[in-house]
Amino acid sequence: MRILVQKFGGTSLSGREARAHVVGHIARERQAGARLAVVVSAMGRGGDPYATDTLLGLPGDAVSFLPLRERDLLLACGEVISAAVLCAALLQQGVPAVVLNGGQAGIATDGMFGNARIMRVDPEPVLRHLEEEQVVIVTGFQGVDKQGETTTLGRGGSDTTATALGAALQAQRVDIYTDVDGILTADPRIVPNARPLVLVSYGEICNMARQGAKVIHPRAVEIAQQAGIPLRVRSTFSDNEGTLVTHRASGVPLEGVVDRPVTGIAHVAGVTQLSVQAQDGNNDVQLQVFQAMAGAQISVDFINVTPSGVVYTVFDADAPKAQQILRALGYVPQAVGGCAKVSVIGGGMNGVPGIMARIVEALAEQDITILQSADSNSTIWVLVREPDMQGALRALHAKFQLDKI
Numbered sequence: 541m542r543i544l545v546q547k548f549g550g551t552s553l554s555g556r557e558a559r560a561h562v563v564g565h566i567a568r569e570r571q572a573g574a575r576l577a578v579v580v581s582a583m584g585r586g587g588d589p590y591a592t593d594t595l596l597g598l599p600g601d602a603v604s605f606l607p608l609r610e611r612d613l614l615l616a617c618g619e620v621i622s623a624a625v626l627c628a629a630l631l632q633q634g635v636p637a638v639v640l641n642g643g644q645a646g647i648a649t650d651g652m653f654g655n656a657r658i659m660r661v662d663p664e665p666v667l668r669h670l671e672e673e674q675v676v677i678v679t680g681f682q683g684v685d686k687q688g689e690t691t692t693l694g695r696g697g698s699d700t701t702a703t704a705l706g707a708a709l710q711a712q713r714v715d716i717y718t719d720v721d722g723i724l725t726a727d728p729r730i731v732p733n734a735r736p737l738v739l740v741s742y743g744e745i746c747n748m749a750r751q752g753a754k755v756i757h758p759r760a761v762e763i764a765q766q767a768g769i770p771l772r773v774r775s776t777f778s779d780n781e782g783t784l785v786t787h788r789a790s791g792v793p794l795e796g797v798v799d800r801p802v803t804g805i806a807h808v809a810g811v812t813q814l815s816v817q818a819q820d821g822n823n824d825v826q827l828q829v830f831q832a833m834a835g836a837q838i839s840v841d842f843i844n845v846t847p848s849g850v851v852y853t854v855f856d857a858d859a860p861k862a863q864q865i866l867r868a869l870g871y872v873p874q875a876v877g878g879c880a881k882v883s884v885i886g887g888g889m890n891g892v893p894g895i896m897a898r899i900v901e902a903l904a905e906q907d908i909t910i911l912q913s914a915d916s917n918s919t920i921w922v923l924v925r926e927p928d929m930q931g932a933l934r935a936l937h938a939k940f941q942l943d944k945i
Contacts, residue, residue, distance in 0.1 A: 541575045541670060541671070542573060542574050542575065542712055543574065543575050543576075543577065543670065543709050543710070543711045543712060544569055544574040544575070544576055544577075544711055544712055544713055544714075544715065545576075545577045545578075545579065545702050545703075545705055545706040545709065545711045545713075545714040545715070546565065546566065546569070546576060546577075546578045546579070546702075546714075546715045546717060547578075547579040547580075547581075547680065547698060547699060547701075547702035547714065547715070547716050547717060548562050548578065548579070548580050548581065548626075548717045548776060549581045549698070549716075549717065549718050549719070549776075550581045550582055550583055550584050550585055550588075550591060550592075550622075551584070551585065551718070551719045551776075552717050552718070552719070552776035553580060553581070553583045553584075553622050553625070553626060554583050554584040554585075554588060558776065558777075559625070559626060559629050560629075561776050561777055562626065562629075562717070562776060563626075563629050563630060563633055563635070565715075565717065565776065566578060566630065566635065566675060567633065567635060570635065570675070574712075575670040575673070576670075576675045576676070577666055577670065577675075577676045577678060577705055577706075577709060577711070578626070578675055578676065578677045578678065579678050579679075579680045579698055579701050579702040579705060580619055580622045580623050580626060580677060580678070580679065580680055580698070581618075581619060581622065581680050581681065581698040582595070582618025582619050582621070582622050582681075583618070583621065583622045583625070590617075590618050590621045590622070591618065592615055592618050592681075595614055595615055595617060595618050596611070596614070596615060598614070599614075607653075608653035608654045609653050609689065611653070611654065612653050612654060612682075612689075612690050612691055612692045613690055615681075615692050616641070616642075616679070616681070616682045616690050616692060618681075619641075619679035619680055619681055619682060619698070620639075620641060620679055622679070623639045623641075623677045623678070623679050624639055626677055627639050627677050630675055630677075635675055636672075636673060636674045636675065637674055637675040637676075637677055638669050638674045638675075638676055638677065639677045639678075639679070640665060640666065640669075640676060640677070640678050640679070641678075641679045641682065642678070642679055642680075642681075642682035642683040642684060642690070642701070643682075643683060643684035643688070643690070644665060645661075645665055645666055645676075645678045645679075645705070646661050646662030646663060646664065646665050646666065646708070647661050647678075647682070647683035647684070647701065647704070647705070648660050648661070648662070648683060648684065648685070648686075649683035649684065649685050649691045649693070650685060650691075651685040651686065651687070651689065651691065652691065653689075653691055653692070654691075654692060654694065655692075655693070655694035656683060656685070656691035656692060656693050656694070657693070658683060658693070658700065658701075658704045661704050661705055661707070661708035662708070663705075663708040663709050666678070666705070666708075666709060667709065670709075678701065678705060679701075680697060680698025680699075680701040680702065681693050681697035681698045681701060682697070682701075683701075695757065696756070696757020696758075696759065696760060697757075699716060699756050699757045699759075699760035700757055700759050700760045700763065702714050702716065702760065703760040703761070703763040703764040703767075703769070703771070704763050706764065706767070706769050707763055707764070707766070707767035707769060710767075711769055712769075712770075713769065713770045713771070713772060714764060714769055714770075714771050714772070715771075715772045715774060716756055716760075716771060716772070716773045716774070717774060717775070717776040718755075718773065718774075718775065718776065719775065719776065719777065720775055721736050721774070721775045721778060721780045721782060722736040722737060722738075722773050722774055722775070722780070722781075722782035722783035723736065723737045723740060723745060723748070723753075723755050723773050723782075723783040723785075723804075724736055724737065724804070725737060725803070725804045725805065725937065725942040725943075725945055726804060726805045726806070726933055726937050726942065727753070727806075727807070727933070730807075730929075730930050730933050730934070731805070731933055731934055731937045733937070733943040734937065734942070734943075735942060735943055735944075735945045736780075736782070736783060737783045737803065737804070737945060738781075738783065738784070739783065739784045739785075739786070740783060740784075740785055740803055740804075740887075741785070741786070741787065741887045742761050742762075742764065742765035742785060742786070742787065743765075743887055743918060744803045744804070744885060744886065744887045744918065745761055745771075745785050746758045746761045746762065746765075747806075747883070747885045747918055747919050748803075748804050748806050748883075748885050749761065751806035751807070751808060751881070751883035751885065751919065751921075752806045752807050752808040752809075752881075752883070753804065753806040755773060756771070756773060761785065764785070765787075768787070770784060770785065770786045771784070771785040771786075772784050772785070773785065800886060800888055800945070801886045801888045801889040801892045801895060801940075802884055802885065802886035802888075802889060802895070802940040802942065803885055803886045803887065803888075804885050804886075804942065805882065805883065805884055805885070805933055805936050805937050805940075805942070806882075806883045806885060807880055807881065807882050807883065807929055807933060808880065808881045808883075809880040809926055809929060810855060810856045810857075810878075810880075810926070811841070811842075811853045811854065811855055811856060811879050811880065811881060811923075812853060812854055812855070812856050812858075812859035812862075812875055812876065812877040812878075812879060813842075813851065813852075813853050813875070813876040813879050813911055813912060813923060814851070814852055814853070814854060814859070814862060814863070814866070814873050814874070814875055815849065815850075815851045815873065815874040815875075816829050816849050816850050816851075816866060816871050816873050816874075817848055817849040817871075817872075818848050818849050819870060819871070825848075825849055825850065825871075826845055826850050828869055829850055829852075829866065829869075829871075830850075832865050832866070832869060833854075833862065833865070836861060836862070836865055838854055838858045838861065838862050838865075839854065839855070839858070840852045840853070840854060841853045841854070841881070842881060842912060842914060842921060842923060843914075844912065844914065851912060853879065853881065853912075853923065856877055856878065859875060859877060863875055876911060876925075878925060878926045878927075879911065879923050879924065879925055879926055880923070880924055880925070880926045880928075880929035880932075881921055881922075881923055882921070882922050882923075882924060882929065882932050882933060882936065883919055883920070883921050884899055884919065884920045884921075884922075884936055884940070885918060885919050886918060886919075887918050889917075889918060889920070890917040890918060895920060896913075896915070896920060898939050898940065899920060899922060899936065899939070901939065902932075902935040902936050902938070902939035903922070903924070903932055903935060903936075905935065906928075906931050906932070906935045908924055908928045908931060908932050908935070909924065909925070909928070910922045910923070910924065911923040911924060911925070
């Protein structure tokens, strides 16, 4: 069988008109000879009747008393409703379809309620229905643990369900349908001339997702990469092909695609830079600082370590607690709040001279101060003040001519 996995997000399923587009995409692929497993998210977004955030708000002020086990049972309802409604729409159009929840689809997880990980996927239940030429609609974002308890997968869970199912089914491709025409070079709300990318590597899109681009969850991409299954990110509301995500050796152009050192620009706002200097005779500043942050469950990022101290970032919401902990240890932390991390990402930048020079030049031309920087073989990060973030994104996008992609 030629198997495709399609995943439809909440906006793709939020109303009759949107679902008509979904039915059209399913019918087109069936007519082309594919057997389809369709993964769905809960319908709509926060405020819509059956969206995940809306369901979570139903208990009102009592939600904090709801145990994680029961919270997962509540949240899993969103995808079940979505799957049943889509099934009805397909059957109405004469398309044979069946609904399987996560457990029925063979998705086995660990027992971490609220943030479970998929341990394995038994493809047999889905394959059985595919052999009967049914469209198999699978509820995303959920599975069952060893005790048969319903667990949810946390942020990006439906994307992860889709790629894990694709790997188990040895699918030809996993198509992620959303409300934009693929993966763009930057956030179009900030950079109006951001361009859709025809093709990116797994590594590039993982970096973009980790650095703030809300396109697909990094864990989902990692699963697809491990299985060697191409992903396509495309719009539910058009027939555009979107963006193909597949293997790409660093610096080696793919057929029909001009090699580029920089693929896209991403950002994360709302972070605070903390600088801590060692006290006289204290050689354990790095160990003490990071052990203290870990003990307080404070996530740290953008880390620079020197013999005399450390510089790192935390989210603005964690900054007061982090500073309080550091002062209790006897340090005098310097804090710069209201910052943003801007990431320049490209699988082809490794070994290419001048990338950092162009970044500095672009920001200097706009009188934007770089507070901190770091790099890897495929990403360069700079920390700027949040009021400078939009100007930085636009300047870097223009400097690397990403509007010409």
